[in-house]
Structure formats: C-alpha cells, structure tokens
Amino acid sequence: MAQSGKNLKHGSTRQQPLVGDYTFGSVTDKISAIVLRGRTPRNWYFGFAVAFLLVMVLLWSVGYLFLRGVGIWGINMPVAWGFAIVNFVWWIGIGHAGTLISAILLLLRQQWRTSINRFAEAMTLFAVACAGLFPLLHLGRPEYFYYLVPYPATTGMWPQFRSPLMWDFFAVATYATVSLFFWYVGLIPDLATLRDRAKRRFSRIAYGFLAMGWRGSARHWQRYQRAYLLLAGLATPLVVSVHTIVSLDFAVSIIPGWHTTVFPPYFVAGAIYSGFAMVLTIAIPLRAVYGLQDLVTARHLDNMAKVMLASGLVVAYGYLIEAFIAWYSGNLFERYMMLNRAFGEYGWCYWLLIASNIVVPQLLWFRSVRHSVPLLFVIALVINVGMWLERFIIVVVSLSRDFLPSSWGLYVPTFWDWATFIGTIGLFAALLFVFIRLLPMISIFEMRELLEESKGEHS
Amino acid sequence: MADAQLYGLLAEFRDPEALVDGARRVREAGYRRFDAFSPMPIEGLAEAIGFTRTRMPLVVLIGGLIGAVAGYLLQYWVSVIAYPLNVGGRPLNSWPYFIPVTFETTVLVAALFGVLGMLALNGLPRPHHPLFAVEQFAHATRDGFFLCIETADARFAGDETRRLLVEAGATEVFDVPA
Structure with a gap:
C-alpha cells in the first residue's frame, strides 16, 4: 500500500507490477488460453523433444549404473563424493528460490512476486526431484535406500539419528512434501477456472477432479488465505533449515575445507x-515465447537481478571468510587447503568460480545491465555455472587432499558422470515443458487480486 | 411450493465493491444462510457475510505440536530404548542431535494439518454442488461476483428475498434448482 502510494506521487508507471489495460476477464483469458488452446505450438514440440532425448540419456546412464555399480563414475578413494553430491547440492539449491519467492516474498508483501511465483514453485518441485535422485543413485546399493526410513524392520536395526545424513533425508523429504502442498494449494482456484473455461469434456473432467469442487465461496477464501499464509510461515524457516542441514553434511565432518562454521548461512x-539465476534462466525465454512481457515485466527482472546481486555479495563474503579463517586459524591443513584450492590441480576451477560468481555479477550494479534482457540472461547462465563450480570445489577439491599425502588422489569425471548430470537437466526441462502445457504458469487468481488492489489505489 | 425445488436464489453483482455492499445489506436484513462467491479473495467480504473467525491457526498449531512431540519421541525411543549404541559413553538421549529431525517433523505435520484442515473445514473435495447447475455461475471463477441465499434460511420468502437482492444492487437474480 505504502509503496504504491509512493509510486503515485512519483507518477511512475514503471513500478507497476502489471502493464497494460487488463480486466478480470481478459487477464484470466490471457493466461488460461496458453493451456486451453487446442493446438500445441510447434516450438513446444521441438523443446520437449530435445528435453525428452536427454531424459533417455538419463535412463540409459542410470540403467547402466544399476547394471555395473558406481564404479562407472570417476569416484574412488579419497574422492568418494563426486558429481552425485555436487549435483545434489546444486539442484536442491536451485529449488530454494521458488520457496523464497512464494513464501518469504508473500510474507514481506512483495506484490511483484505474483506473476513469477507459480513457475518458480514448479521449478522448486522439479529441481528437488532431480536432487533427490542423486543420493539414491550414489548409494551403491540403491535397492536398500529404504533403510533410511525408521520402520520396524525384521532385522531389528534402526537408523542413526545423530548422523547429518539422516537429517538430510528428513529435510529433503519434508521439503519436497511441503513444496508440493504449497504448489497444489496455490493451484486449486486456478484449476477451478480451467474447469469452467475448458471446452473439451476430458479437460473439464480432469481439471474438475483436481479442483475438488472449488467454487470461490467467501468462507472458503477466508480459510484458504489463512492456510496459505500459515504454509508460507512454515515454508520460510523450512527452506533455511534444508540448506543448513545440507551444509551440515559437510560442516559436521573434519575434512579441511568442510569443517567451517560459516557454511550454513553461506550455503x-x-x-x-x-535459484534466482535459474528463475531468470527460465523466465526470460518463457516470457518471450508466450508474449508475457505485460505480466512478467522489466520490473520483475530488475528485482530478481537485485536479489541475485545481494545474495551474490553474501556468497562473496563466504569465500572471503573461508580464505581468512584458513590463514587466521594458523592450522597447517586449513592453510594448505586454501592454497591448494587456488593454485593446486583444480586451481583453474577456483578462478573460474571467482570470475563467474563474484566478478561478472558486479555488472548488475548498473541499471542499464539489469534492463538489458540478453545480458541478464547471459549473467544468469554464468551464475548457474559458477554455483555448480562452487559445489564441485567444496566436494572434490577438499576430498582430494586430506591430512596424509599418502592418501591424496585426484578425481576425473567419466562419461557416465556427465551423462547422468546432463540427463537430469533434461528431466528438469521435460517436466517444465509438461507443466507449462498443462497448468497455468502464472497464478490467475492472484493476478485478478493484484488488478483489484491496483484499481482500488488509483480511484 | 416452488421453493421446495429450489436450493436458493443466486444474485450477480457488478464488481467486488457492489458484492461487499450487497452482502452487508443481506446480512442486515437478517439472513444468515447465504454465501458470497468471487473469482479472488476480496477484503472485507468474509466480515460482510458474518464469517469472522476461522479455526485454521489452531488446527496448524495442533499439527505442529503433534509433529514435534512425535518426532522427538521417535528418536528418543529408537536411540535410547530400541537400538542403544554406546559411543564412548556419550549420553544416549543426545538431544541437540535430535533437533533437526524434530524441526522437520514439526513443519511436516503442521503443513499436513494446514492443507488437509483447510480442505476438511471447507467441505472439499465436493465434486457436485447445486450452484454448478446455474450456467452463469461458471463466471464465478473468471469475472463474476455472486451471492446466494439458501431456501433453508429461516427468513427466506420467494419474491421478497428476490426484491431484497435487487435492492441490494444485484444486476440479475437466478433460481438455483435443488
């Protein structure tokens, strides 16, 4: 309220979270038409085909993994955590932006979140699905993954609750479940819209089934809004806890480069x-292809760029503190870890990381860069790569040099490491393609709400 | 007699403000069994129809407490009673280590109660409802603002109720078959 009042004073339309002359009807039609139109656009088929091909690569490499075991990857002692853990941390991190946008920005009353929260939440779900694969594949005997579940087994064994890996299992399982709830609850009113607007009998039945008879009653809305707000309040500490626990997988151990108190906030x-880099990577092509520039506006991209810049600076502080503590601790192994990170066998990864996570994003200080869509897209891609490299350095470089020179070793990813990783990118993309074809990628009822609120402020 | 086959009267309003205003007047006229329908939540509408308290926060609190207690007890039982592991004489009930999982189960059960509680209190899923028989009601999920007075209301009286709805600002009034 206060914010838009300020905008009125400035007489600026740039700050509006919605551009153009929309009515409740036209904004509904615009978003639902993407799903309900009869013909699937040709570029959708093309994109989905590429993604599907990569899903086949994933199935192929997972099939071969089950046949031959984890020996097909480059992992060995001392680097027993290779790509699988790097990818796990990378994917689960990407998921966090979706929850941040939908929950934290909701609690902070940031109205601009409305047009990006739906697909950001979908991105969370799909990223968590990709993340969840890796620890299981990494098990060596994946058929026994259920040993993590505390259930009364005939063996009489129970899981070890003092292990961060157990915490991780609970954190990721809870995160996936709560994200799914949050997403589905947000979808219910829109599913009802699709039910009432669908022309084909099958679509009506399918959307009607999923909408569960939603009819927009004022009593229902009251409980709905309260439940949604409470879910947001629950998801906010949850998202912080999940990556904190992921970081504890490392920080609780004693490996130099892992045993660090700065890990939870920095992770x-x-x-x-x-996550924000990935939201931008998805949002920029989506709005161009589906002509959604009125709904996902320059202001959204600008704000996301600012969040990226701010969180990037926290990450930079993390890198700085890691280096400082390595020196200040006076610990031989810590000091060697840092020198090895920067100038050792994998040193080029470290400098590439600094370049892509710290140097390049400084361009975002400039308004002209934040308003140049192609530049923003490139920077987002660079950050995606940089954040992957960060996890590679934490996992692989730390393990390759531990306390005894006799147990040092290097890790070189094999073809199967790459095939599995690229396969999950395909899975992620394929799920996104299915999502944008079948469900509204922008929350329709929240756009109507936004319209009503901005109308109220102008009159 | 016609009332016996009716579920109620459905009135359409022009915009959210008209609906809130209409709902307030219907309530002031003494009606209680009526509901408003809109394509998005409208501030003040629930108050206007006299629905001010929801038990949602209590439901979520109960869920959270159950999750916290159950999560901790599970770990306590596993680590102290069912499968005690003596690691250098450290205490079996090592509570700081049990906090992460306790936190996760708290959030999980609270969220479960939140979602299922919301659906249960709303009486959903309910695939069919008499209102769906009115063709115009499909707009309630697009750009239509409706108010429905049920025949079950003690004050319901066919034409008089219809007149009240028109006076309250309805643009059109529909019969809802039972």
Whole structure:
C-alpha cells in the first residue's frame, strides 16, 4: 500500500507490477488460453523433444549404473563424493528460490512476486526431484535406500539419528512434501477456472477432479488465505533449515575445507543466488515465447537481478571468510587447503568460480545491465555455472587432499558422470515443458487480486 | 411450493465493491444462510457475510505440536530404548542431535494439518454442488461476483428475498434448482 502510494506521487508507471489495460476477464483469458488452446505450438514440440532425448540419456546412464555399480563414475578413494553430491547440492539449491519467492516474498508483501511465483514453485518441485535422485543413485546399493526410513524392520536395526545424513533425508523429504502442498494449494482456484473455461469434456473432467469442487465461496477464501499464509510461515524457516542441514553434511565432518562454521548461512545465500539465476534462466525465454512481457515485466527482472546481486555479495563474503579463517586459524591443513584450492590441480576451477560468481555479477550494479534482457540472461547462465563450480570445489577439491599425502588422489569425471548430470537437466526441462502445457504458469487468481488492489489505489 | 425445488436464489453483482455492499445489506436484513462467491479473495467480504473467525491457526498449531512431540519421541525411543549404541559413553538421549529431525517433523505435520484442515473445514473435495447447475455461475471463477441465499434460511420468502437482492444492487437474480 505504502509503496504504491509512493509510486503515485512519483507518477511512475514503471513500478507497476502489471502493464497494460487488463480486466478480470481478459487477464484470466490471457493466461488460461496458453493451456486451453487446442493446438500445441510447434516450438513446444521441438523443446520437449530435445528435453525428452536427454531424459533417455538419463535412463540409459542410470540403467547402466544399476547394471555395473558406481564404479562407472570417476569416484574412488579419497574422492568418494563426486558429481552425485555436487549435483545434489546444486539442484536442491536451485529449488530454494521458488520457496523464497512464494513464501518469504508473500510474507514481506512483495506484490511483484505474483506473476513469477507459480513457475518458480514448479521449478522448486522439479529441481528437488532431480536432487533427490542423486543420493539414491550414489548409494551403491540403491535397492536398500529404504533403510533410511525408521520402520520396524525384521532385522531389528534402526537408523542413526545423530548422523547429518539422516537429517538430510528428513529435510529433503519434508521439503519436497511441503513444496508440493504449497504448489497444489496455490493451484486449486486456478484449476477451478480451467474447469469452467475448458471446452473439451476430458479437460473439464480432469481439471474438475483436481479442483475438488472449488467454487470461490467467501468462507472458503477466508480459510484458504489463512492456510496459505500459515504454509508460507512454515515454508520460510523450512527452506533455511534444508540448506543448513545440507551444509551440515559437510560442516559436521573434519575434512579441511568442510569443517567451517560459516557454511550454513553461506550455503543458504548460495542457494538463493543460484535459484534466482535459474528463475531468470527460465523466465526470460518463457516470457518471450508466450508474449508475457505485460505480466512478467522489466520490473520483475530488475528485482530478481537485485536479489541475485545481494545474495551474490553474501556468497562473496563466504569465500572471503573461508580464505581468512584458513590463514587466521594458523592450522597447517586449513592453510594448505586454501592454497591448494587456488593454485593446486583444480586451481583453474577456483578462478573460474571467482570470475563467474563474484566478478561478472558486479555488472548488475548498473541499471542499464539489469534492463538489458540478453545480458541478464547471459549473467544468469554464468551464475548457474559458477554455483555448480562452487559445489564441485567444496566436494572434490577438499576430498582430494586430506591430512596424509599418502592418501591424496585426484578425481576425473567419466562419461557416465556427465551423462547422468546432463540427463537430469533434461528431466528438469521435460517436466517444465509438461507443466507449462498443462497448468497455468502464472497464478490467475492472484493476478485478478493484484488488478483489484491496483484499481482500488488509483480511484 | 416452488421453493421446495429450489436450493436458493443466486444474485450477480457488478464488481467486488457492489458484492461487499450487497452482502452487508443481506446480512442486515437478517439472513444468515447465504454465501458470497468471487473469482479472488476480496477484503472485507468474509466480515460482510458474518464469517469472522476461522479455526485454521489452531488446527496448524495442533499439527505442529503433534509433529514435534512425535518426532522427538521417535528418536528418543529408537536411540535410547530400541537400538542403544554406546559411543564412548556419550549420553544416549543426545538431544541437540535430535533437533533437526524434530524441526522437520514439526513443519511436516503442521503443513499436513494446514492443507488437509483447510480442505476438511471447507467441505472439499465436493465434486457436485447445486450452484454448478446455474450456467452463469461458471463466471464465478473468471469475472463474476455472486451471492446466494439458501431456501433453508429461516427468513427466506420467494419474491421478497428476490426484491431484497435487487435492492441490494444485484444486476440479475437466478433460481438455483435443488
């Protein structure tokens, strides 16, 4: 309220979260038409085909993994955590931006979140699905993954609750479930819209089934809004806890480069950083292809760029503190870890990381850069790569040099490491393609709400 | 007699403000069994129809407490009673280590109660409702603002109720078959 009042004083339309002359009807039609139109656009088929091909690569490499075991990857002692853990942390971090946008920005009453929260939440779900694959594939005997579940087994064994890996299992499982709830609850009124607007009998039945008979009653809305707000309040500490626990997988151990107290906040900031980069990577092509520039406006891109810049600076602080503590601790192994990170066998990764996570994003200080869509897209891609490199350095470089020179070793990813990783990118993209074809990628009822609120302020 | 086959009268309003205003007047006229329908939540509408308290926060609180207690007890039982592991004489009930999982189960059960509680209190899923028989009601999920007075209301009286709705600002009034 206060914010838009300020905008009125400035007489600026740039700050409006919605551009153009929309009515409740036209904004509904515009978003639902993307889903309900009869013909699937040709470029959708093309994009989905590429993604599907990569899903086949994933199935192929997972199939071969089940046949031959984890020996097909480059992992060995001492680097027993290779790409699988790097990818796990990378994917789960990406998911965090979706929850941040939908929950934290909701609690902070940031209205601009409305047109990006739906697909950001979908991105969270799909990223968590990709993340969840890796620890299971990494098990060596993936058929026994259910040993993590505390259930009364005939063996009489129970899981070890003092292990961060157990915490991780609970955190990721809770995160996936709560994200799914949050997403589905947000979808219910829109599913009802699609039910009432669908022409084909099958679509009407399918959307009607999922909408569960939603009819927009004022009593229902009251409980709905309260439940949604409470879910947001629950999801906010949850998202912080998930990446904190992921970081504890490392920080609780004694490996130099892992045993660091700065890890939890620095991991959470990194997760937000990479997640926003991924939201931009998805949003920029989507709005261009589906002509959604009125709904996902320059202001959204600008704000997301600012969040990226801010979280990127927290990440930079994390890198700085890691280096400082390595020196200040006076610990031989810590000091060697840092020198090895920067100038050792994998040193080029470290400098590439500094370039892509710290140097390049400084361009975002400039308004002209934040308003140049192609530049923003490139920077987002660079940050995606940078954040992947960060996890590679934490996992692989730390393990390759531990306390005894006799147990040093290097890690070189194999073809199967790459095939599995690229396969999950395909899975992520394929799920996104299915999502934008079948469900509204922008929350329709929240756009109507936004319209009503901005109308009220102008009159 | 016609009332016996009716579920109620459905009135359409022009915009959100008219609906809130209309709902307030219907309530002031003494009606209680009526509901408003809109394509998005409208501030003040629930108050206007006399629905001010929801038990949602209590439901979520109960869920959270159950999750917290159950999560901690599970870990306590596993680590102290069912499968005690003596690691250098450290305490079996090592509570700081049990906090992360307790936190996760708290959030999980609270969220479960929040979603299922919201649906249960709303009486959803409910695939069919008499209102869906009115063709115009499909706009309630697009750009239509409706108010429905049920025949079950003690004050319901066919034409008089219809007149009240028109006076309250309805643009059109529909019969809802039972």
